[in-house]
Amino acid sequence: MSDLLIHSMSEFADLIMPALALAGARDIVEIGAEYGGMSSLLADHCRHHGGTLTSIDPAPKAAFARWLQDNPHVRHLAKPSLDAFADLAAADAWFVDGDHNWYTVYHELLQIEALGRRDGKPLLAFLHDIGWPCARRDQYCAPDLIPAEFRHPHSYDAGTRPGTPHLIEGRGFRGMGSFAIATIEGGPRNGVLTAIEDFLAHSLGGGRELGFAEIPAVFGLGVVFDLDAPWSAALAAQLLPFHQNRLLRTLEDNRLRNYLQVIELQDIAAAG
Numbered sequence: 001m002s003d004l005l006i007h008s009m010s011e012f013a014d015l016i017m018p019a020l021a022l023a024g025a026r027d028i029v030e031i032g033a034e035y036g037g038m039s040s041l042l043a044d045h046c047r048h049h050g051g052t053l054t055s056i057d058p059a060p061k062a063a064f065a066r067w068l069q070d071n072p073h074v075r076h077l078a079k080p081s082l083d084a085f086a087d088l089a090a091a092d093a094w095f096v097d098g099d100h101n102w103y104t105v106y107h108e109l110l111q112i113e114a115l116g117r118r119d120g121k122p123l124l125a126f127l128h129d130i131g132w133p134c135a136r137r138d139q140y141c142a143p144d145l146i147p148a149e150f151r152h153p154h155s156y157d158a159g160t161r162p163g164t165p166h167l168i169e170g171r172g173f174r175g176m177g178s179f180a181i182a183t184i185e186g187g188p189r190n191g192v193l194t195a196i197e198d199f200l201a202h203s204l205g206g207g208r209e210l211g212f213a214e215i216p217a218v219f220g221l222g223v224v225f226d227l228d229a230p231w232s233a234a235l236a237a238q239l240l241p242f243h244q245n246r247l248l249r250t251l252e253d254n255r256l257r258n259y260l261q262v263i264e265l266q267d268i269a270a271a272g
């Protein structure tokens with residue numbers, strides 16, 4: 001992806017790092033490392049607080065592998081998240097930014113909750129890409145890993161534009177071979193925000209109400225947290241000004257429209 005489009009969770013550092021401090025987070029698990037932009041911030045935090053960072057990514061970029069060599073205290077599990085939970089204990093905080101589809105995110109959250117219950121730790125999860133384009137449309141890094149009954153029809157070549165539910169062949173925001181996107185937006189079991197909402201409803205059905213903050217910038221950050229945690233009121237107060245903030249949403253919509261225009265100009269130039 002072009003440098004024109006910031007997309008790392010590290011862009012939220014000014015929100016995330018104080019949140020980790022007030023929750024007293026020591027041991028952290030990150031799903032999805034890519035270049036390690038967020039990993040390096042989390043590794044510094046863990047080292048400073050006497051904890052450990054575990055980073056799960058089956059195919060990180062070479063820059064992350066190089067960084068790992070200088071940071072042997074970071075544990076890297078080179079497998080898809082849902083295959084990695086058997087190797088994990090509960091963490092104080094979770095970062096969910098791997099494969100952005102309903103099946104993966106919903107089951108990641110179920111596993112995170114189960115480990116927390118088993119090990120007696122409150123839930124604190126930061127989830128990325130809860131806004132457009134993944135909010136209501138699945139994206140698949142590895143479609144074959146998604147059971148057929150949960151996998152929507154998808155395309156590697158067709159793209160999406162904000163406000164346009166159907167894909168456009170060879171145009172719009174698309175994976176260009178690196179990921180596929182569902183051909184239909186919306187409906188049940190489709191998208192990252194839908195996965196979070198279904199998880200919150202599942203938890204409520206089990207008698208557990210969770211807090212949820214939605215920060216509409218840089219593809220959308222979600223924070224899911226235990227309302228019973230000793231730090232929950234302080235965290236809620238910290239996040240409240242950003243939660244569904246209209247100015248942030250307007251800026252994000254504008255940024256995406258501008259970037260879609262860049263893609264359009266690139267496509268026109270490539271077509272000659």
Ligand SMILES: C[S@@+](CC[C@H](N)C(=O)[O-])C[C@H]1O[C@@H](n2cnc3c(N)ncnc32)[C@H](O)[C@@H]1O
Nearest residue numbers: 008009032034037038057059080081097098099
């Ligand atoms: C958007 S990038 C992560 C960016 C990073 N969290 C940051 O904020 O800088 C997504 C990463 O998730 C990884 N990934 C894809 N499917 C995954 C899965 N099932 N489990 C863990 N990681 C996955 C990809 O290899 C890719 O490196």
